[in-house]
Amino acid sequence: MATSDAAARDASSPSAASDIPAETLATLYRCMLLARRLDLDCVAMQRQGILPGYAPMQGQEAAQVGSGLALDAGRDFAFPTYRELGVAVAMGVDLVGYTASHQGSWHGGLYDPAASHFAPINAVVGGPVPHAVGWAMGAQLNRTDACAIAYFGDGASSQGDVHEAMNFAGIYRLPVIFFCQNNGWAISLPSERQVAGGSVAARAAGYGMPGVRIDGNDVLAVYRATRDAVETARSGGGPTVIEAMTYRVGPHSTSDDPGRYRSLAEEQSWLERDPLTRFAARLRTEFGFAEVFFDEAGAAADVVVQATRTAVTTLVVPPGGEMFDFVFSAPPAALLEQREAWQRETQTSQREG
Amino acid sequence: MATSDAAARDASSPSAASDIPAETLATLYRCMLLARRLDLDCVAMQRQGILPGYAPMQGQEAAQVGSGLALDAGRDFAFPTYRELGVAVAMGVDLVGYTASHQGSWHGGLYDPAASHFAPINAVVGGPVPHAVGWAMGAQLNRTDACAIAYFGDGASSQGDVHEAMNFAGIYRLPVIFFCQNNGWAISLPSERQVAGGSVAARAAGYGMPGVRIDGNDVLAVYRATRDAVETARSGGGPTVIEAMTYRVGPHSTSDDPGRYRSLAEEQSWLERDPLTRFAARLRTEFGFAEVFFDEAGAAADVVVQATRTAVTTLVVPPGGEMFDFVFSAPPAALLEQREAWQRETQTSQREG
Amino acid sequence: MTNPTQTQPQPQTQPDETQQTLTQPSRRLLSMQGALNLALDHALAADERTLIFGEDVGTLGGVFRVTDGLQQKYGPQRVFDTPLAEAAIMGMAVGLAMQGWKPIPELQFDGFSYPAVDQIVNQVARMRNRSRGAFSMPITLRLPSFGGIRAPEHHGESLEALFAHVPGLKVVSPSTPAEGYRLLRQAVADPDPVIFMEPKSRYWYKGAVDSADAEPALPVGTSRIVRRGSHVTLIAWGAMVARCLKAAQLGAEDGVEIEVIDLRWLKPIDAEGIAESVSRTKRAVVVHEAPLTAGLGAEVSALVSERCFGDLRAPVGRVTGYDIPYPSQAFEDAYLPSVDRILNAVQRVLEYRRG
Amino acid sequence: MTNPTQTQPQPQTQPDETQQTLTQPSRRLLSMQGALNLALDHALAADERTLIFGEDVGTLGGVFRVTDGLQQKYGPQRVFDTPLAEAAIMGMAVGLAMQGWKPIPELQFDGFSYPAVDQIVNQVARMRNRSRGAFSMPITLRLPSFGGIRAPEHHGESLEALFAHVPGLKVVSPSTPAEGYRLLRQAVADPDPVIFMEPKSRYWYKGAVDSADAEPALPVGTSRIVRRGSHVTLIAWGAMVARCLKAAQLGAEDGVEIEVIDLRWLKPIDAEGIAESVSRTKRAVVVHEAPLTAGLGAEVSALVSERCFGDLRAPVGRVTGYDIPYPSQAFEDAYLPSVDRILNAVQRVLEYRRG
Numbered sequence A, B: 001m002a003t004s005d006a007a008a009r010d011a012s013s014p015s016a017a018s019d020i021p022a023e024t025l026a027t028l029y030r031c032m033l034l035a036r037r038l039d040l041d042c043v044a045m046q047r048q049g050i051l052p053g054y055a056p057m058q059g060q061e062a063a064q065v066g067s068g069l070a071l072d073a074g075r076d077f078a079f080p081t082y083r084e085l086g087v088a089v090a091m092g093v094d095l096v097g098y099t100a101s102h103q104g105s106w107h108g109g110l111y112d113p114a115a116s117h118f119a120p121i122n123a124v125v126g127g128p129v130p131h132a133v134g135w136a137m138g139a140q141l142n143r144t145d146a147c148a149i150a151y152f153g154d155g156a157s158s159q160g161d162v163h164e165a166m167n168f169a170g171i172y173r174l175p176v177i178f179f180c181q182n183n184g185w186a187i188s189l190p191s192e193r194q195v196a197g198g199s200v201a202a203r204a205a206g207y208g209m210p211g212v213r214i215d216g217n218d219v220l221a222v223y224r225a226t227r228d229a230v231e232t233a234r235s236g237g238g239p240t241v242i243e244a245m246t247y248r249v250g251p252h253s254t255s256d257d258p259g260r261y262r263s264l265a266e267e268q269s270w271l272e273r274d275p276l277t278r279f280a281a282r283l284r285t286e287f288g289f290a291e292v293f294f295d296e297a298g299a300a301a302d303v304v305v306q307a308t309r310t311a312v313t314t315l316v317v318p319p320g321g322e323m324f325d326f327v328f329s330a331p332p333a334a335l336l337e338q339r340e341a342w343q344r345e346t347q348t349s350q351r352e353g
Numbered sequence C, D: 001m002t003n004p005t006q007t008q009p010q011p012q013t014q015p016d017e018t019q020q021t022l023t024q025p026s027r028r029l030l031s032m033q034g035a036l037n038l039a040l041d042h043a044l045a046a047d048e049r050t051l052i053f054g055e056d057v058g059t060l061g062g063v064f065r066v067t068d069g070l071q072q073k074y075g076p077q078r079v080f081d082t083p084l085a086e087a088a089i090m091g092m093a094v095g096l097a098m099q100g101w102k103p104i105p106e107l108q109f110d111g112f113s114y115p116a117v118d119q120i121v122n123q124v125a126r127m128r129n130r131s132r133g134a135f136s137m138p139i140t141l142r143l144p145s146f147g148g149i150r151a152p153e154h155h156g157e158s159l160e161a162l163f164a165h166v167p168g169l170k171v172v173s174p175s176t177p178a179e180g181y182r183l184l185r186q187a188v189a190d191p192d193p194v195i196f197m198e199p200k201s202r203y204w205y206k207g208a209v210d211s212a213d214a215e216p217a218l219p220v221g222t223s224r225i226v227r228r229g230s231h232v233t234l235i236a237w238g239a240m241v242a243r244c245l246k247a248a249q250l251g252a253e254d255g256v257e258i259e260v261i262d263l264r265w266l267k268p269i270d271a272e273g274i275a276e277s278v279s280r281t282k283r284a285v286v287v288h289e290a291p292l293t294a295g296l297g298a299e300v301s302a303l304v305s306e307r308c309f310g311d312l313r314a315p316v317g318r319v320t321g322y323d324i325p326y327p328s329q330a331f332e333d334a335y336l337p338s339v340d341r342i343l344n345a346v347q348r349v350l351e352y353r354r355g
């Protein structure tokens, strides 16, 4: 999705932003739209029994796509949580493989995280943040100018791991971006009862690193802030904290009921700040994008959504024996024995049942 | 030690500071002197084989005594690490019981931590800091105006637990003081390679609480800062971070060799800023304390040091069976069985050996 | 020399209460989730020093609704949400206990208790010992546990072996709503820290609960025979108890009389109770969801061997999860001990001939 | 149905190298600390992707001097100090491994690895599985372990049962300097995460080390018979091996021929090797410092019972620490398995009569 295609060339007639080419504007929009539609379809697939559960990201498309597209997916490396569909879209991750995690095929997903430069989906809140720090140190030791980005939420900011990671990054001046999506809620806890002091970005100063708080629903603001942080990282300037203020419009997950902890009015007020609608409006009025662009983007997104749904619906779950195969590089004898016993007992019960 | 005695009355002829009575000045000095002498004697006792190991606090007397005496030992509660002899002295903790921890008689010491309002010695760096937060919440729920104080080092500031504790305290606005003794070193790591950004006090802003950095070798500065933080806590103003800049003059512990990681010149430069010498000089010049006060303070300290040494040397280690007795309120049958088996086997081996 | 583990509390058994009728007014049909909620409600009412806190336990009532309605009823001071930090939750519990409060923290899922392991092992479990009894730690950690609910990674873990190995902790897991009510009241009343492992996959199963049963009858560390049998003893806890009962039913159809023990307390373990059963049946199989190696089944196997050596006709069987990370949803059924695997193991111990 | 744990690597034994002479030039007399230092030195020289980091491992060379001189020799990029945060140390190791580095982190003491348990269990042990093999985790965690050195609280813990239960981890502990050298090289070379538990109380004991022995001869998961005997098998690891050898010597004076197995690998366990020995001696006692309940001795006991049921003349004995927090210095000798307690247990299994 990050590369240009026919539609992007069509869109090149519109004007660019002072610092962002029109083609990038087009790609940002297309990724956001695809993320939105795929996200909605994942919710639908959960309702239809195709996915056992899903964590919707509606409302966070600007934060995710804007930051993901500011990276060089061939050089940098992203460490997602469980809600980073938009980043996956922006970085060109195989979306069927991505969705396979929610479909229950494999923890972490079935895409190739090494090739995608997008770590396996990680469900431990705060847990992957120190990994980004280690990856950044490895990049520094390799004398590359690659950088790592850790995605985490307002809830995750409370975790000890995040503090330790920021401190390490500050001490070693590592090329890493701490990208916090402050989406207002950690399940039922509002961020004002989560983040003492009120701002994750403000914590950066305590580690001697820059921290910026941005409108996370303004994709260009997100893109610029991330691009600047990447630049800082590449040029040896060390880590940055970005706090993108946004909102989780949907439930925490498909088994959550936000009606128990927040008002419809609040949700409504954020729907009015919808990042996709806002960006579309700017593309039309400020940058002169034509209707045909939006039509084509919608059609292209629908093709991907439909293809993803078809593939996910018919996804061949890896054979059961694979649950034994990736635990070690070379499984110890005792584990091979367990695999064989499992195989035998499976056959037995097939015979019996 | 915190109460006045005959010598304090003698000392009442000298002048007071604007906000600190002369009697308090005298007590501060006496506690610092006792802490110094007892600390040195603990090192000596370790060399003489009386203590298996010890973590000296020389150089940190002002930070410890100044903060400890600003508390109300009958109301507030202190959570020490393994290096808080000066606080123990200031709070009137039974010093033989305190030293028993280093003597190997009992983890946490043989003093009564509930009566002393001084938690058992805690060797997990950062570990007790959330306890202070919980205690403070309990005090708040009890509607008392008591406050808790957590002692921790520059090294501990890197721990996730400390971050989590500060965030909780900020969210609930708890009556707790985070008292960091930044003594320059965490074993061999200097604090500038420990604390990204350079200041633990500066982190407070990120939690929406006041943070002050003070000269930790100026006992009056420490006393005042702590007293103010206590006042804030009592009046519902919430938590405070105090970073007392000081120096560990001795080794990390009696098995450490600082020559491997720092220079004699550095140690020397801090010896010149010795908190005890500085305070004595001020008491003489600024507050008009007479020689007899210092002589009496020295003599009194020596009495306590000698008595402590005698008691520690002849300390009757609790009987071996006690290792089973405090694990549970009522030991389960299996544990009682283990105790009995231990008893039998001990007798057997005494018979055999 | 007597083996140090040879004397333990006497086993006490009682009929499976799900088979009793709902005659008394205090008896009602509740799900496990409802029974635990009722137990917490009664615990909060019975002792005003009890406090409930954790992630999403207040306004939301917990992701499994076990604390549903309690904040409304007892106020936001006694039932409150915390920021998202498991170590601080348990560390705060320690400080509260030192102030005389009785904390009932929740950690949202088994797999997210790992960040709190340091506070649990180094602090919660030891503060009483370290302070020579000056500070008791009457903390009940509620931990939604085990697998079987088609959840993502880290939501299907079995930590009983880890916690049972830690001196100073007690560990318990209920298998039915009645047990849930009774054991949770007992855990909260206990003066020492208890890890209360709630079998997530049983939250919505219903059974009769007698809320007048506030004073727990069975002491800490006693197991329960939930089905009598003479050929082999199955030992299980949590959700595996129901599965063993299913296996026993099927076994009976083939003429195999399987005794089923609900171990309940995973520390201290009712070694005497197990031994009493195995000395009658001569054969035992232990069943758990956790991986095989160094699982609690090893301890049960060792205890049975130590106490029933002369009686045993076959080595104690172990039917467990495999030595792999708890797998994703698609593999869950393949991973968890199935009725088939349990019956295969029963068959193996019945057919065992000394080699 | 075959029991899933019944096939394991074949045991290979070799004479106790401390009894060999120092003839080859590559052989020298070293303490365990020296041998481990040499192994790290050679590992750093052999593979420039290896990195050493942790608290005080750089300038100071570690509180036990195991990394002494390595920062000077290999530079502060490959051997470096970290801030004081165990979770971040292990989390950083994960990220470094994802970049193709081979981290050899140190956590300063056993009892301070608890704050890193989440990263170790949920991340280090699972990243390979979660990524379907895309990311190997060739991480060797060096963990000064076990008791016996008159240290304060938290400095005498035995975490092998915790780590052995975690799928995805390998766990090993050396008993002699030669073993230390060989096993540490092997752990570093291994493509998977290895918890390397260094017995602190053996750091200063000397033995012959052959540094030419760079290619480890025994595969991962093989034990070592360190003394032959025919009456009973003692199974131990770390510092308890020397204690068992002492017991065997004393036993021999009384005519009891005790075989001693150094288990070495605590995951995977050499079940086949143990079974081979016990099938000859018919009796076994396992010895460890960790508390009894749910300790690794239970797993060893269960494995022996499963494999040697027909041969066993007595239940497998367990001589272990008690179910109490590792006590303070004054109680250390009372707590740790003593030669007397080991011999008592030997006597019990020898005198055992089926009840």
Ligand SMILES: Cc1ncc(C[n+]2csc(CCOP(=O)(O)OP(=O)(O)O)c2C)c(N)n1
Pocket (backbone or CB within 6 Å): A083, A123, A124, A125, A126, A152, A153, A154, A155, A156, A157, A183, A185, A186, A187, A248, A252, C055, C084, C108, C112, C115
């Ligand atoms: C360590 C840990 N604790 C608890 C959970 C359960 N949990 C999953 S998501 C979540 C809230 C996370 O909030 P936030 O970090 O703001 O991210 P968001 O869900 O809003 O994207 C919680 C408590 C978890 N996954 N990991």
Ligand SMILES: Cc1ncc(C[n+]2csc(CCOP(=O)(O)OP(=O)(O)O)c2C)c(N)n1
Pocket (backbone or CB within 6 Å): B083, B123, B124, B125, B126, B152, B153, B154, B155, B156, B157, B183, B185, B186, B187, B248, B252, D055, D084, D108, D112, D115
């Ligand atoms: C969690 C934990 N990790 C490691 C250690 C080992 N250790 C003991 S003291 C210490 C340094 C502590 O430094 P600091 O917090 O500055 O306190 P100081 O010793 O200077 O008083 C270390 C690493 C420990 N006790 N606890």
Ligand SMILES: [Mg+2]
Pocket (backbone or CB within 6 Å): A153, A154, A155, A181, A182, A183, A184, A185, A186, A187
């Ligand atoms: Mg959030």
Ligand SMILES: [Mg+2]
Pocket (backbone or CB within 6 Å): B153, B154, B155, B181, B182, B183, B184, B185, B186, B187
């Ligand atoms: Mg320090």
